[in-house]
Amino acid sequence: MMKFIPIAGWLSLLLGFTALFFYIVLPELKTVILSLTAVAVSNGIFFLVSEGTTLKKFFSSRSALHGTNAFILTSVVLGILIFANLLIHRHSHRFDFTEGSLFTLAAQTKKFVADLPREVKITAFFQIETAEKIAFANLLAGYLEETDKIKITYVDPDKNPAVTKQYGVTTYGTLVLESGIKETKIQNATEEKLTNALLKVTRDEQKTIYFLEGHGESQITSLENEGYQTAKNNLEQDGFLVKSLLLLKTGEVPEDASVLVVAGPKKPIQAEEQNSIQAYLEKGGAVMMLVDPQSKFGMEGFLKNWGVLLGGDIVIDPMSKLFGGDFAAPVVNQYTIHDITSEFVLATIFPVIQSVRGIPGAGIETVELLKTSENSWAESDFESGTVKFDAASDIKGPVSVAVVATKLLEAEDSHEESDLSEPHEHEKSRPKATLVVIGDSDFSNNRYSNFSGNGDFFLNTVSWLAEEDNLISIRPKERKNTPVHLTRAWGTAIFVLGLLVFPGLVAGTGIRVWWKRRGL
Numbered sequence: 001m002m003k004f005i006p007i008a009g010w011l012s013l014l015l016g017f018t019a020l021f022f023y024i025v026l027p028e029l030k031t032v033i034l035s036l037t038a039v040a041v042s043n044g045i046f047f048l049v050s051e052g053t054t055l056k057k058f059f060s061s062r063s064a065l066h067g068t069n070a071f072i073l074t075s076v077v078l079g080i081l082i083f084a085n086l087l088i089h090r091h092s093h094r095f096d097f098t099e100g101s102l103f104t105l106a107a108q109t110k111k112f113v114a115d116l117p118r119e120v121k122i123t124a125f126f127q128i129e130t131a132e133k134i135a136f137a138n139l140l141a142g143y144l145e146e147t148d149k150i151k152i153t154y155v156d157p158d159k160n161p162a163v164t165k166q167y168g169v170t171t172y173g174t175l176v177l178e179s180g181i182k183e184t185k186i187q188n189a190t191e192e193k194l195t196n197a198l199l200k201v202t203r204d205e206q207k208t209i210y211f212l213e214g215h216g217e218s219q220i221t222s223l224e225n226e227g228y229q230t231a232k233n234n235l236e237q238d239g240f241l242v243k244s245l246l247l248l249k250t251g252e253v254p255e256d257a258s259v260l261v262v263a264g265p266k267k268p269i270q271a272e273e274q275n276s277i278q279a280y281l282e283k284g285g286a287v288m289m290l291v292d293p294q295s296k297f298g299m300e301g302f303l304k305n306w307g308v309l310l311g312g313d314i315v316i317d318p319m320s321k322l323f324g325g326d327f328a329a330p331v332v333n334q335y336t337i338h339d340i341t342s343e344f345v346l347a348t349i350f351p352v353i354q355s356v357r358g359i360p361g362a363g364i365e366t367v368e369l370l371k372t373s374e375n376s377w378a379e380s381d382f383e384s385g386t387v388k389f390d391a392a393s394d395i396k397g398p399v400s401v402a403v404v405a406t407k408l409l410e411a412e413d414s415h416e417e418s419d420l421s422e423p424h425e426h427e428k429s430r431p432k433a434t435l436v437v438i439g440d441s442d443f444s445n446n447r448y449s450n451f452s453g454n455g456d457f458f459l460n461t462v463s464w465l466a467e468e469d470n471l472i473s474i475r476p477k478e479r480k481n482t483p484v485h486l487t488r489a490w491g492t493a494i495f496v497l498g499l500l501v502f503p504g505l506v507a508g509t510g511i512r513v514w515w516k517r518r519g520l
Helices: 004-025 030-050 052-060 062-090 107-114 131-146 161-166 191-202 229-237 271-282 300-305 318-323 423-428 454-465 488-518
Strands: 120-125 150-155 174-179 182-187 208-212 241-245 257-263 286-290 308-310 314-316 356-358 364-371 377-379 400-408 432-438
Touching: 004 030, 030 052, 107 131, 107 191, 120 131, 120 191, 131 150, 131 191, 174 191, 182 191, 229 241, 229 454, 257 271, 257 454, 271 286, 271 300, 271 432, 286 454, 300 308, 308 432, 356 364, 356 400, 432 454
Parallel strands: 120 150, 208 241, 208 257, 257 286, 286 432
Antiparallel strands: 120 174, 174 182, 308 356, 314 377, 364 400, 400 432
């Protein structure tokens, strides 16, 4: 009987650890886990009862006390490490020390991902542990920190050809995104591509942006420097439908128009067209007008009625020379607090722009959105060939070059009696017309759209007018190339220090120690 007692003790430990292993790895095997635990506990009780006297004497010895103290200290240290690991696992945070914050999601992406309306399943087709898969996993980690609505599944096309064929995937690195009934695929995933793909599969409504044409406006299909092909592509990447509009043909702004953009008209817009734009605004529409200096578009009176005054001048800013630009191309970095420019820190460059100011109007609220520097001014006498500030006729900086005009409209059921106990809800339900006027159209054409914050500002403005707040922010950052340039002298110094001085010091110290010990 006595020979079975040690066996019971070892069996208790073995079965206990086996039960713990199954509990961690295969928790669904509850019957097996409970059975192993029961047998381990019964064997343990049998061992303790049988060897009680021996164990008592052992733990009373000096060596056992020291061993117990060591065990307790070791357990405390392990407990602290396990607790710290659990905290880190539950409250994970990544630190990005790269110069351009390459592994940090753009504010636009964070805002959108945090408010995903529903779950998105991503199936990623990568070979096992390739560089492309690791890079994508690092990118996706930023998304998973912001939301728990993204579910990821990795599939090796070589090991799972049936699944690969089911999704119609033919290229390594393909991502398939599914949400509801929508599905889209992307390859060579970047932050911009992945965010736009998430936008496509989660957005139920696709809003339409119309660009007015027929008056010499910049064309959205033109690849020339003055064209708006880049702006069109950027809007489409953000999930918008982009179309051109000839008002003389349609007679009215289409009902599905979320925003009407008038980009640099050079010929007069007819009275019938202006009436159509006015009717569109009165229905709660949104219009973005980009009006170049000296433009003969014939809507100055129209804009005055909406609280916007065009200066008919050219803004001069000598400080633009410091940025390598032209004094007639002001660099704007003063932004009024507004949803369009929230968290916007990039400068915007406008090649030849006129002043745009807000003026008091009945029922219209105006905000001067962009302002040039204090050293600038609006030059009224630019045809004389000399540029000089004249306090009598010119406007001293900061000069406003963009205005947002908002007008609250009467609700269709305003004739009905409203609940006086809920005035705030009634106010929120009122529709509004929004108009943004900027004194230049070139800043967002193909030539200048990628300059500094030009493209971002244009996209943010359209997104705000379309009431797509998730799209308002700064676009993803690009990798910077910052090589280290060493002079000949520095190169020689590093060579001497690295290959002669430091190794010589280490060798000399070793020889000195050896020499001392040799004499002992």
